[in-house]
Amino acid sequence: VTAREEEIGIKVGTEVIAGRLITPHPKTPGVLLVHGWGGNQDHYLSHAREIAALGCVCLVFDLRGHAATEPQRLTVRPKDNFDDLVAAYDRLCNNPLVDREAICVVGSSYGGFLASLLTAVRPVRWLALRVPALYKDEHWTEAKAEIDRQELEEFRSEIIPAYRNRALGAASFFAGDVLIVESEHDDFVPHTVITSYRNAFQEASSLTYRIIKGADHSLSSSEPRRAYSAILISWASEMILGAREAGGTNVAVADVQGVPGTLDSSEA
């Protein structure tokens, strides 16, 4: 995401004045947004549009068992949906505009669980997890719809060390920037699960952790939804614009000779 700076001459009649043209990197960050179980690609569509406005290529998609493939709902396994995510990632990266070293993955709930695992097999620079769910490794090849709710609740009620779970293990190796957003009143992803993820991200370049007060798991009321949007867009702006700027500055340090920045003189 490095900008390019070039010194140019601008003709004015028979004379030439000096200028500097700053051009953004021709490739843009790519952002992949993963809905939760029971959602679909529309869940993240408005966020995708807002993030695209930062100058990114964004991809939303339907996990199998949802929308057009709803008939697979009872049989689809976490492993299958993980394959969906990898396929969507690869499709995004194959877009010629996308800078493969600047990929952001955003996921909610089950989508956050899959997103964490994705970092073990594909390069991810920025990872945003809203109420990331957690499943046992043994659930990987079980039908998602068949996973025992009671067993899951017990599993999620304890803080799990990263070495005991593949999703947390992937998190523990992740070296990029992380956003974790919790819902204060979450009946599915309790505070212990969020703590397990937070503990796991020991190698992260940065961690931004927010709790949305009064929110339930699915952000069913509008105020928490707005709060999440604000948190996500602000974080994405900081990360993506920050990376572009850092890039620009680096180039400038290497390329530019001349006087340091001066101000207007006081005369007008």
Place this chain on the structure above:
Amino acid sequence: VTAREEEIGIKVGTEVIAGRLITPHPKTPGVLLVHGWGGNQDHYLSHAREIAALGCVCLVFDLRGHAATEPQRLTVRPKDNFDDLVAAYDRLCNNPLVDREAICVVGSSYGGFLASLLTAVRPVRWLALRVPALYKDEHWTEAKAEIDRQELEEFRSEIIPAYRNRALGAASFFAGDVLIVESEHDDFVPHTVITSYRNAFQEASSLTYRIIKGADHSLSSSEPRRAYSAILISWASEMILGAREAGGTNVAVADVQGVPGTLDSSEA
């Protein structure tokens, strides 16, 4: 600055899942930054880099009579520097990346005066003027350095109606978005000049007017400089990202069929 949205199929093994790819407009806004009398292109370089990080092509340049053409300081006329600005504008617009319908011009003091006039002869969508100076129409072909300071002070001490001055006249026809930034303690551009400009911008789509407390004309101390940076970057972000988003949404309304945005189900 309109984004493009396309519905795509993503292959996963022998199956296909549905997705939507949102790609920013291949052209980017162009931003031209004009220093004041006695400044040079470095004045706006750090701002140009920050704005480029929003995904814009930026151009800074030296007005004649400054930097390499310093020997012309005593003879260069406002008309000459206006020609410089037009030449720089045209050079920016000739960049194949630049969207000619999304040009922003940023100017300080004398550069703000020239920028206001530019809008009469070239398409400008966004105009940011910091302490824009004002000169009499008769000064146009006088050497800038020879303009009588006393006469200028008297001229600037009164509120001037737009029809009596070309720079204000250009402002009165400008239909884009405007930022005006005043310095609280300005010995060169008094509040009356700022008021003349504010009064002139009757047709503007939006007007953002800020006074930097404790600032002098040249922002010689660091706190006002930081305040100006924050004001300019925040305004540029709102304008440029807002335009991209509006573009994206318009396309979506036209192109997209399907269910309205839904949330995650409550199951995780």
